[in-house]
Amino acid sequence: MGFLDSLLGRSKPVQPKLDDLFGLPSAAITLQAATGFTPTGSGSVCFRAVEGATFGDVQSEVRELLDFDGGLPVEVTRDSYGFTWLVSSHMSDEVEALVTDLHAVNSTLVDHGFGPQLLCTVVGFRDAEGRRLALVYLYKRGTFYPFAPRSGPGGGKHERDNALEIQAKGAIGGELRFEQDVTKWMALWGAPGL
Amino acid sequence: MAARTRYAPDRGLTVRMTATMFLLGLVFVAFVAAIIGIGTAYGASSSAIVLFAVVLGGGFAIGSLFFSDKIALATAGAHEVKPTDSAEAARLHGIVDRLCALADMPKPRVAIADADMPNAFATGRNADHAVVCATTGLMRRLDNDELEGVLAHEMSHVAHKDVQVMTIASFLAIIAALLVRIAFYSELFGGGRRSNDQGALPIMFILMIVSAVVYAISFLLIRVLSRYRELAADRSGALLTGQPSALASALRKVSGDMSRIPTEDLRAAEPLNALAFAPALNLRDPRASLAKLFSTHPSLERRLEELEKIQAQLGQVSPGPRAL
Numbered sequence: 474m475g476f477l478d479s480l481l482g483r484s485k486p487v488q489p490k491l492d493d494l495f496g497l498p499s500a501a502i503t504l505q506a507a508t509g510f511t512p513t514g515s516g517s518v519c520f521r522a523v524e525g526a527t528f529g530d531v532q533s534e535v536r537e538l539l540d541f542d543g544g545l546p547v548e549v550t551r552d553s554y555g556f557t558w559l560v561s562s563h564m565s566d567e568v569e570a571l572v573t574d575l576h577a578v579n580s581t582l583v584d585h586g587f588g589p590q591l592l593c594t595v596v597g598f599r600d601a602e603g604r605r606l607a608l609v610y611l612y613k614r615g616t617f618y619p620f621a622p623r624s625g626p627g628g629g630k631h632e633r634d635n636a637l638e639i640q641a642k643g644a645i646g647g648e649l650r651f652e653q654d655v656t657k658w659m660a661l662w663g664a665p666g667l
Numbered sequence: 668m669a670a671r672t673r674y675a676p677d678r679g680l681t682v683r684m685t686a687t688m689f690l691l692g693l694v695f696v697a698f699v700a701a702i703i704g705i706g707t708a709y710g711a712s713s714s715a716i717v718l719f720a721v722v723l724g725g726g727f728a729i730g731s732l733f734f735s736d737k738i739a740l741a742t743a744g745a746h747e748v749k750p751t752d753s754a755e756a757a758r759l760h761g762i763v764d765r766l767c768a769l770a771d772m773p774k775p776r777v778a779i780a781d782a783d784m785p786n787a788f789a790t791g792r793n794a795d796h797a798v799v800c801a802t803t804g805l806m807r808r809l810d811n812d813e814l815e816g817v818l819a820h821e822m823s824h825v826a827h828k829d830v831q832v833m834t835i836a837s838f839l840a841i842i843a844a845l846l847v848r849i850a851f852y853s854e855l856f857g858g859g860r861r862s863n864d865q866g867a868l869p870i871m872f873i874l875m876i877v878s879a880v881v882y883a884i885s886f887l888l889i890r891v892l893s894r895y896r897e898l899a900a901d902r903s904g905a906l907l908t909g910q911p912s913a914l915a916s917a918l919r920k921v922s923g924d925m926s927r928i929p930t931e932d933l934r935a936a937e938p939l940n941a942l943a944f945a946p947a948l949n950l951r952d953p954r955a956s957l958a959k960l961f962s963t964h965p966s967l968e969r970r971l972e973e974l975e976k977i978q979a980q981l982g983q984v985s986p987g988p989r990a991l
Contacts, residue, residue, distance in 0.1 A: 479828045484903040521769060524981070554761060657768070
């Protein structure tokens with residue numbers, strides 16, 4: 474935000490950066506080779522719904538668009554923070570189709586002028602031992618970060634597997650633009666599509 | 668080519684805010700000119716006093732800017748919290764985290780004040796030293812959407828650098844107020860020498876009058892500016908969350924509650940009003956137009972009206988073709 478804008482109290486909503494998302498399919502292959510994590514085939518887009526009928530129309534347009542290809546139907550959920558999640562599910566070897574779906578959500582929202590409402594995209598990975606890993610794409614910064622919730626028997630306790638997250642960053646950090654500021658690696662407990 | 672947007676800036680508000688700042692600057696220039704005029708007409712004795720006031724006032728302004736977060740937190744009896752401290756702290760942190768990601772801004776520190784009065788404020792000299800505070804009363808009364816609306820409003824204050832802007836705007840008023848006082852006391856205590864020194868009376872008297880007038884005008888202008896910045900923060904906050912009606916509902920709840928709170932509590936909370944979410948005074952009486960003039964915050968009706976406009980703007984079927 475420029476000096477004049479802050480002087481006059483005009484904060485402009487931040488527009489999302491979308492292009493880096495397409496680096497994901499090739500990074501998924503690298504990740505699998507380096508760590509054994511394979512995509513679960515599901516991913517989700519998280520955004521802040523705008524009140525009013527117009528946004529609702531756009532949202533149903535997105536759903537129709539994604540359901541049109543005959544795959545699994547898109548799930549829509551609302552989390553406790555008031556954010557909406559669109560979950561798209563594919564087979565685990567269809568990462569490209571998944572990314573195309575996620576991108577369709579982004580571009581539809583941007584086309585209707587709702588780009589600033591996009592928060593993040595989550596793509597899920599899993600290894601043979603059942604450990605979970607998510608790659609989170611932050612639209613506003615155009616960067617990725619890993620999120621690995623530890624699924625221990627403890628249950629209910631929110632813990633992150635930081636070692637695994639750093640390992641994932643080491644494996645594909647050269648391929649994708651990773652978030653360097655680790656304070657932005659926010660947890661997404663209970664995120665759909667993980 | 669820039670993307671199409673629904674987020675057109677409010678030109679009317681920008682123009683009014685610019686005009687207010689311009690007038691404030693004009694008063695400042697006139698004040699400096701008047702002081703130089705007095706100085707040259709009556710010799711250099713007044714310039715030392717003016718310099719003293721400028722240094723003292725400047726020190727006061729810089730001090731309040733640098734310690735704004737500590738002063739405000741101490742006044743409100745608030746303490747900084749970590750997400751793990753309590754369920755309330757976790758709720759507040761969760762909302763602030765998501766708003767920061769949505770707006771791509773650094774996360775401010777988060778504080779909770781143990782007070783039943785529903786209120787929130789943001790302070791700190793810049794975005795890196797910002798702190799956002801909510802009272803327990805606010806968190807109890809509002810649901811997540813409403814609380815998010817209020818926090819988005821407070822974080823817009825941080826993004827707009829309102830603490831800096833208002834400190835600079837108040838600088839002139841501080842100096843003028845100091846000069847009034849210095850001139851008044853030197854008039855009072857230096858009175859005996861008046862018969863010997865013919866120049867002393869008019870210098871101090873004129874200085875006092877000029878300063879008092881400047882103080883009155885700049886005080887009113889600062890209040891106007893403050894009200895515009897509240898509207899700007901409402902606007903940015905509502906656009907960030909996409910839920911102007913959640914903020915409107917929070918305002919309604921908070922204002923309704925506030926007018927029922929006893930006067931003692933209200934007076935005790937008065938120093939915090941400058942950057943608070945809603946002032947702790949009931950100014951909704953239509954007869955209280957003078958009170959409106961002195962108020963740091965716009966009236967509830969005005970704020971709700973503006974939020975309705977934003978609601979309509981967000982609901983347009985096709986976004987405006989104008990870029991940026």
